[in-house]
Amino acid sequence: MKMKLSERLLAYWINIPRHWRLATLTAFLLTVWTIEGIRFLTSPTLRLPTITDAIICLIPAILLFVIWKTKSQNHL
Numbered sequence: 336m337k338m339k340l341s342e343r344l345l346a347y348w349i350n351i352p353r354h355w356r357l358a359t360l361t362a363f364l365l366t367v368w369t370i371e372g373i374r375f376l377t378s379p380t381l382r383l384p385t386i387t388d389a390i391i392c393l394i395p396a397i398l399l400f401v402i403w404k405t406k407s408q409n410h411l
Contacts, residue, residue, distance in 0.1 A: 353402075356402060357399070357402050357403065360395065360398055360399045360402060361399060363395055364395040364396060364399050367391060367392065367395055368392060371388060371391055371392060375388070
């Protein structure tokens with residue numbers, strides 16, 4: 336039976352050591368925040384963050400927090 340692409344990507348992601356997954360998500364999070372911050376600060380009009388801005392920034396932060404918490408619980 337052939338695996339779907341999403342299943343193969345998930346299997347590959349799970350096989351990566353946990354500290355590399357954490358480093359990858361941290362780098363992704365910092366990249367997204369930097370791009371969003373530059374886009375927000377260089378906007379010609381000062382505006383309030385939108386729902387899309389919140390989602391773009393919060394989803395990686397939540398993922399990073401969940402991985403960090405599961406990692407810290409494993410070391411106890």
